[in-house]
Amino acid sequence: MDVRGAVAVVTGASSGIGAATALRLHEAGARLVLHGRDGDRLNALAERTGGVAVRADFAEPGAAEAVAGEIAGRAGRVDVLVNNAGMGWAGPVTEMTAADARRLLTVNLAAPVELTRALLPALLERPRAAVVFVTSIAGRAGVAGESVYSASKAGLDVFAESLRLELVGTGVHVGVVVPGVVDTEFFARRGRPYQRRSPRPVPAGAVAEAVWKAVVAERAEQYVPRWLRVPIAVRGTMPAVYRALSARFGGSG
């Protein structure tokens, strides 16, 4: 897909992976719709890229649908949707309140599902279009202390896979980018900084590059870094070995 002149919506564009993705798409000539909550950061990025800023808190009921309506009104059409906005939560599930769990599932799963559902008719009107989901290795492997976060990302992952099957024969490509540990504000924001010595965090630009390839080269699935596919392959083929190893080396970041 050629993104020159395409309208690309990036959620969570005010920070980290989303900001890097927006800049990558801008470099390639896309017209940006930048979503987030932080108005100052969004406006700065909109000014730099000539994009349109749309503010919304995805934890609010109906926010994603309202964003879809605003995008239709302000951009007129949509060629690329990058579902990236998300938040973390770390700690034992027993320390989580019902409201914490609901918020995590709403922001990370219900909102991108709702935004995709609402924008799909517009995407289907385009000769070529793409929807990319930024999921997480946590959603493929499971992580101690991140059970609800992992569940939200696993849900998004299988939503994407199902959508890909549903859209076979249309012009809409569906891609998933599965990052490991990425050097962003994500860990500080969730209240528990990343403290492990390995794996080392990759830069947000590496994930943005994968999102870019998901769009232009129509890649269905990419791990960042690529070696992450190995433990997932072991999990699929030798689950007992995988569980023994992950009980020893896995755990919260």
Ligand SMILES: NC(=O)c1ccc[n+]([C@@H]2O[C@H](COP(=O)([O-])OP(=O)(O)OC[C@H]3O[C@@H](n4cnc5c(N)ncnc54)[C@H](OP(=O)(O)O)[C@@H]3O)[C@@H](O)[C@H]2O)c1
């Ligand atoms: N960093 C990692 O190691 C890692 C690994 C795997 C997957 N991921 C995923 O990558 C995505 C981007 O995360 P990041 O690492 O770039 O973290 P980040 O720097 O904290 O960025 C998160 C983005 O999501 C937006 N967001 C968070 N809560 C929101 C809400 N309630 N409503 C609307 N927008 C909200 C933020 O908007 P504001 O800043 O404007 O509030 C921000 O733009 C997330 O889905 C995350 O789960 C991250």
